[in-house]
Amino acid sequence: MDAPVLDRWQFGVTIVYHFLFVPLTIGMAWFVAGMQTAWHRTGKEHYLRMTRFFGKLFLINFAIGVVTGIVQEFQFGMNWSMYSRFVGSVFGAPLAIEALVAFFLESTFLGVWIFGWDRLSPRLHLAMIWIVAAGSTASAYFILAANSWMQHPVGYAIKDGRAEMNSLGEVLLQPLQITHFLHTIGASLVTAGLLVIAVSAYRLRGREDGDATLFRSAARGALWATAVAVVVVIGVGHYQAQILVKEQPMKMAAAEALYETKAPAPLSLLAIGPWEKRPERSEVDIAVPHGLSVLATGEWNGEIQGINDIEREYQRRYGPGEYTPIVGAIYWSWRVMLAIGFLVLLFSVAWLWFTRRRRWRWPRLFAWTAYAFLGLPFLANTAGWILTEMGRQPWIVQGLLRTHDAASPRVGESQVIATLTGFAALYGVLAAIMGWLMLRTIRNGPERPAPELTRQDALPPMVY
Numbered sequence: 120m121d122a123p124v125l126d127r128w129q130f131g132v133t134i135v136y137h138f139l140f141v142p143l144t145i146g147m148a149w150f151v152a153g154m155q156t157a158w159h160r161t162g163k164e165h166y167l168r169m170t171r172f173f174g175k176l177f178l179i180n181f182a183i184g185v186v187t188g189i190v191q192e193f194q195f196g197m198n199w200s201m202y203s204r205f206v207g208s209v210f211g212a213p214l215a216i217e218a219l220v221a222f223f224l225e226s227t228f229l230g231v232w233i234f235g236w237d238r239l240s241p242r243l244h245l246a247m248i249w250i251v252a253a254g255s256t257a258s259a260y261f262i263l264a265a266n267s268w269m270q271h272p273v274g275y276a277i278k279d280g281r282a283e284m285n286s287l288g289e290v291l292l293q294p295l296q297i298t299h300f301l302h303t304i305g306a307s308l309v310t311a312g313l314l315v316i317a318v319s320a321y322r323l324r325g326r327e328d329g330d331a332t333l334f335r336s337a338a339r340g341a342l343w344a345t346a347v348a349v350v351v352v353i354g355v356g357h358y359q360a361q362i363l364v365k366e367q368p369m370k371m372a373a374a375e376a377l378y379e380t381k382a383p384a385p386l387s388l389l390a391i392g393p394w395e396k397r398p399e400r401s402e403v404d405i406a407v408p409h410g411l412s413v414l415a416t417g418e419w420n421g422e423i424q425g426i427n428d429i430e431r432e433y434q435r436r437y438g439p440g441e442y443t444p445i446v447g448a449i450y451w452s453w454r455v456m457l458a459i460g461f462l463v464l465l466f467s468v469a470w471l472w473f474t475r476r477r478r479w480r481w482p483r484l485f486a487w488t489a490y491a492f493l494g495l496p497f498l499a500n501t502a503g504w505i506l507t508e509m510g511r512q513p514w515i516v517q518g519l520l521r522t523h524d525a526a527s528p529r530v531g532e533s534q535v536i537a538t539l540t541g542f543a544a545l546y547g548v549l550a551a552i553m554g555w556l557m558l559r560t561i562r563n564g565p566e567r568p569a570p571e572l573t574r575q576d577a578l579p580p581m582v583y
Contacts, residue, residue: 140184146311225254312345386410
């Protein structure tokens with residue numbers, strides 16, 4: 120492998136690892152804010168214990184996410200200096216806003232929330248966690264704006280061989296960005312919801328004490344939130360596909376293994392082809408007639424461009440080269456995401472039905488299905504990133520800069536291998552530490568404050 124390929128591996132490994140924590144952080148912030156609001160409005164102790172218990176899980180995840188995210192910023196300058204030089208004036212603006220405004224807001228008020236239990240008024244302390252949730256969501260918005268610009272560059276002009284921004288509004292508000300953001304926030308709520316459900320199922324095993332009320336309430340609330348969020352994710356994903364047909368037709372064609380332009384275009388349910396980067400055919404293809412045309416264009420006989428026609432068009436427009444991504448990776452990433460979305464919807468709706476009117480049927484089955492579904496949103500989030508990033512290859516900025524041309528020219532293979540090995544080892548240690556902290560917190564369960572400490576202005580700061 121040459122250095123640019125190793126650079127891609129390093130960035131891919133670190134960003135996928137980091138993105139395991141990002142959706143959970145965003146989603147858990149909103150869940151904890153909702154739990155504390157319930158306590159503030161009702162005064163019921165189990166909502167207080169719920170807030171502090173799940174708040175600890177949120178803090179552990181937040182800390183690991185911050186540490187793993189720092190690496191991403193440095194890689195732009197170290198491994199991708201030509202990219203940074205070309206798009207720095209555009210790409211740097213949303214990242215600077217995220218760091219100086221959103222992340223500052225999030226981290227500062229998180230500290231106030233942690234240590235403000237016994238120092239702030241109930242309403243002011245509640246406002247802190249809502250600001251934290253808003254800050255984490257704003258951070259996601261600005262980071263996704265930078266990524267959306269890479270997928271569909273707008274609001275720029277090329278001057279002296281560099282892209283320079285001429286409209287911040289276009290960069291921040293383009294349709295692709297809006298759908299990316301809504302899709303990510305919905306996925307974050309699904310991820311956090313399934314964690315709350317799994318933890319609640321674990322803590323509910325054979326319990327009929329005060330903790331049973333706490334975790335049944337947490338599980339029901341998380342089931343409702345998960346069901347609504349996954350519907351949003353599926354709906355927004357539909358509109359994303361319609362945008363991709365116009366802005367990134369090659370990604371959409373690869374996601375459907377559609378080699379020839381068709382009108383109407385079928386929706387592929389299962390395709391199997393030769394084990395190649397760009398197979399010329401599908402040996403098996405089970406499809407729904409007209410399905411892709413209806414979903415992607417809204418028309419019964421809508422035309423969808425095929426891989427071969429797009430490849431020839433790109434070669435005429437951009438010069439000789441290969442513009443088709445790894446079809447198998449894109450095709451199956453798309454389907455993994457879709458399948459998990461509908462499975463999670465079925466899971467949440469089914470258990471809402473079984474637990475209606477406070478009747479908890481089959482608690483052991485609930486626990487085992489909750490454990491089984493816990494890993495699915497992380498797999499779906501990873502599949503989504505693979506589809507988004509690998510689907511636009513060979514471009515690092517769609518239509519403007521190829522990935523191979525964006526790498527740092529003076530960084531060699533041995534240097535990238537050394538840093539990749541170091542990051543992998545460090546991330547392995549961080550994963551072990553996080554796993555130990557999470558399991559210890561879950562096993563210890565929620566703290567039970569003494570009766571005289573149930574007033575918010577008398578609670579001590581959160582400790583582990």
